Amino acid sequence: MPFSADTNAARPPIETLDLTDAWSHTPLVPSETVAGRSLTIVIAIMTFLAALTAGFAIVLAGASREWRGEVGLEMTIQVLPRPGRDIEADAAKAAQIAASFPGVVEARPFTRKESEDLLSPWLGAGLDLSQLPVPRLIVVRRDPEKQIDEIGLRAALDAALPNAVLDNHGAWLRRLGAMAQVVVGAATGIFFLVLIAMALAVSFATRGAMAGNREIIEALHYVGAADSFIARQFQFHFLRLGLRGAATGGGAAIALFLLLGFLSRHWATSAGGEQAEALFGSFSLGWSGIVAIAMISLAAALLAGLMSRAIVFRALRGFFGVAN
Template structure:
């Protein structure tokens, strides 16, 4: 059986080289434990870029939906409408005048304006065609009431007073539409947040496997440094720097592409307002601009992905080194 002295003499050259490597790293800049450029590193950069691009699209979409829903809600809450159903023997002009009079003397009402025949015809033109004669059809007439947002009127009292003056009048305060818009926006925001969390979790898991692969590729160096006294934090810091660089490069590439896409869509909708496609997009999402809040959210996401990559790598290395300590034989 080989003696302990012979075994120590056998390992002494390897230990000496490892200690020399540690000393030289303290005094001068050396090549890192993990190669700065490799096929797996470039693949991870692309993966992080794709994940960040998808996460940035989610952040922008959630911001866009939230801001657009708020604009819809504000626009609807500033106006209510009164619809007068035509009946036989009803003097429509007198009914419209009565509704305007009741609305204008109500506290909290800023203005009351009837929709003219020309405006009503334009609203019905896509379905009933041009040159529509309103007198020939039982078309309801509308009175648009602008309300004071700081001091809105009592809608129930206003509805009662309007029906007393004109029984055919129906007040629509758009509460049902507002509640549906808010519910839809909240559902989309919740769904987008869930998608964002899943993308970030997938990114972290990808970094875990990449870190384990990097440790496996540099196993001899890592184990020798660890066994000759290098602190686990020192080894983890080498991997952390490597993956922080990868994470930031990939995140900036993916986030930059997402910002360019939103900026380009905003320019396209702004310069093509006359086209039907742009009109439909503008009707749903305004100018398709996410605003400074959305761009700030994407910027925060870029740095978050970078630091998430570094933290995940550090945690994985420390976990693997602790397993090496547990599996290492204990000297008697």
């Protein structure tokens, strides 16, 4: 039988009664139920997905920094074939001009064999570059501690070799940066979607638990239980479930990344392993990544508890009017 709010006003808060000790040993919400175990599994899965998304974002962001660092340390000079010019001599002269500039560590022309190997995936093996108008490449490595006068180098090449083109890989750097931002943005969006889904699951579970214990809640309210006391019972219950599920999901995500890191090191000598390492790095989260996943797991557990508390307060206002 429901009770009105004014009957509660005439009674002292439950914290002043002996019932508080009894309820501290007998939880309002049973700790081991089918619904509770199901919610723990849901929280574990959601935390695993959120941690997995965040972990891959961290790995890809780190790989992107490595890509940009490697690309940014190199420039390329292309020597284009022109009628009446010796492309081998032009390539050697372009390398000599580049090596004379401060800040250049090395300027090395690609050999004929290296150029053939570079083009063989597209044009096939056994190429004869002398029969094809293929540019010769000079790789210019920068000193990371010094600046190169790119304008001066470009002007010197233009003056000596009109068929030489300097490429500082700026377009590639912008593309890599844009790609990293897109990946991190998509991962952030997925991360928040997972958190919203978990919050909805906790919301439905809290409402179901309140509906199943409505008579007990009304009786507590009648004898003077403060709404904060009732909300704490639900909050601690769902916080325990959240901690259990989040620890399971976060631990599984960390274990998966450790396994991927071990496998990537084991397969690093294979062609597929080299490609995967070039794309994703070593799948190593580092301590910062592990701490980030631990913080995500803790945040998921706290979200479960705080979400439950807020829903209980809102429901109590609907049951009994203004919450106390």
